[in-house]
Amino acid sequence: MNLxxxxxxxxxxxxxxxxxxxxxDPLPHAHVFEAWLAYGRHGEMTxxxxxxxLVCRARPDEILPECHSVLVLGARYPASRPLTAKGKNELLxxxxxxxxxxxxxxxxxxxxxxxxIVQFIEEQVGHSIPNRFYTDTGPILERELAQRAGLGWIGxxxxxISPDNGSYFLLAEILLGIELEPDQPFTTDRCGTCRRCITSxxxxxxLPDRTLDARRCISxxxxxxxxxxxxxxxxxxxxxxxxCDVCQQVCPWNRFASSEVDPAYDAPMIRSxxxxxxxxxxxxxxxxQIYKHSPIRRTKRRGFLRNxxxxxxNLSSPEVVSPLAQVLASDxxxxxxxxxxxxxxxxxxxxARQALGNAAGDENDPMVRLEIENSLAKHGQGIITHGxxx
Numbered sequence: 001m002n003l004x005x006x007x008x009x010x011x012x013x014x015x016x017x018x019x020x021x022x023x024x025d026p027l028p029h030a031h032v033f034e035a036w037l038a039y040g041r042h043g044e045m046t047x048x049x050x051x052x053x054l055v056c057r058a059r060p061d062e063i064l065p066e067c068h069s070v071l072v073l074g075a076r077y078p079a080s081r082p083l084t085a086k087g088k089n090e091l092l093x094x095x096x097x098x099x100x101x102x103x104x105x106x107x108x109x110x111x112x113x114x115x116x117i118v119q120f121i122e123e124q125v126g127h128s129i130p131n132r133f134y135t136d137t138g139p140i141l142e143r144e145l146a147q148r149a150g151l152g153w154i155g156x157x158x159x160x161i162s163p164d165n166g167s168y169f170l171l172a173e174i175l176l177g178i179e180l181e182p183d184q185p186f187t188t189d190r191c192g193t194c195r196r197c198i199t200s201x202x203x204x205x206x207l208p209d210r211t212l213d214a215r216r217c218i219s220x221x222x223x224x225x226x227x228x229x230x231x232x233x234x235x236x237x238x239x240x241x242x243x244c245d246v247c248q249q250v251c252p253w254n255r256f257a258s259s260e261v262d263p264a265y266d267a268p269m270i271r272s273x274x275x276x277x278x279x280x281x282x283x284x285x286x287x288x289q290i291y292k293h294s295p296i297r298r299t300k301r302r303g304f305l306r307n308x309x310x311x312x313x314n315l316s317s318p319e320v321v322s323p324l325a326q327v328l329a330s331d332x333x334x335x336x337x338x339x340x341x342x343x344x345x346x347x348x349x350x351x352a353r354q355a356l357g358n359a360a361g362d363e364n365d366p367m368v369r370l371e372i373e374n375s376l377a378k379h380g381q382g383i384i385t386h387g388x389x390x
């Protein structure tokens with residue numbers, strides 16, 4: 001067994017389902033990424049648009065000048081599954097979380113494996129080697145590298161799709177200062193005429209050129225966006241509170257994919273369909289305790305509860321009015337209060353409107369106050385001031 005095959009076998013042993021090798025040659029489609037940035041479709045992810053980032057994404061050897069090979073790996077996480085009723089508690093309002101976030105934070109899990117692979121390679125060659133590894137953490141066009149390493153093709157939903165394993169993959173890369181035998185690129189486009197991902201996207205964020213407008217993507221809105229979610233997109237988010245799997249759920253290649261997943265993701269660490277009212281009541285301490293090792297911690301409590309409030313508003317159920325009213329009256333985060341106000345306005349029954357009116361006179365934050373005004377105006381009401389009450 002040669003060195004390249006030994007490395008691949010070790011990676012499979014660690015739990016990776018996809019393993020391929022490519023060169024450090026410049027990436028021919030870097031201009032697509034640059035055009036995407038020029039259109040502003042990256043939203044507030046300004047870290048993508050720095051001069052250093054652009055250079056490195058086009059040329060991996062700018063990251064590691066000694067680079068000769070790139071080892072590209074994929075860890076398969078569970079496919080989204082439907083919620084099944086199991087008892088009376090299932091009648092409680094539930095949210096939806098993208099399935100990659102059901103387990104431990106992949107940054108923590110995969111980084112340890114990548115270190116293990118580097119150590120294995122150095123043991124095989126008998127000396128240290130220049131290296132740099134990433135798992136969604138550095139300036140690298142990982143899907144193009146994965147396609148060039150023969151792992152699959154980039155689908156219309158912008159995900160890397162493996163013909164045998166579908167698209168539920170976390171990708172990782174190791175830049176290496178040694179020559180390995182490269183794999184043949186995956187050159188076939190197997191999406192054909194299928195447009196299910198494009199037509200099924202709730203917010204219409206998937207574009208015909210195999211890119212997406214992040215500013216409309218539910219994953220971006222619930223994770224990367226730090227401020228208020230645009231009001232026109234909130235009703236389209238349904239119950240998604242962290243990420244979104246719709247474009248993968250409808251993909252035929254996932255229907256026929258192997259059901260084998262990375263062992264580390266066999267047992268979910270959190271509820272894949274969380275009880276929304278439980279999450280709405282989380283204190284900062286409790287949030288940090290529950291999500292300390294979860295990707296969800298990236299949103300911080302204020303971002304997560306913002307998403308929870310939107311999901312509750314989309315339920316339009318009278319039973320959630322009282323908890324939302326309590327949040328509007330007392331939550332320390334203006335971002336959370338603002339989206340609770342929107343949710344109450346979306347529900348719009350008498351109790352919800354009364355809660356908005358009660359909060360209006362005491363609210364000083366301009367963002368929250370505007371949400372209250374808009375919610376009341378939607379129902380033909382204005383804000384009642386303290387003086388008017390008297």
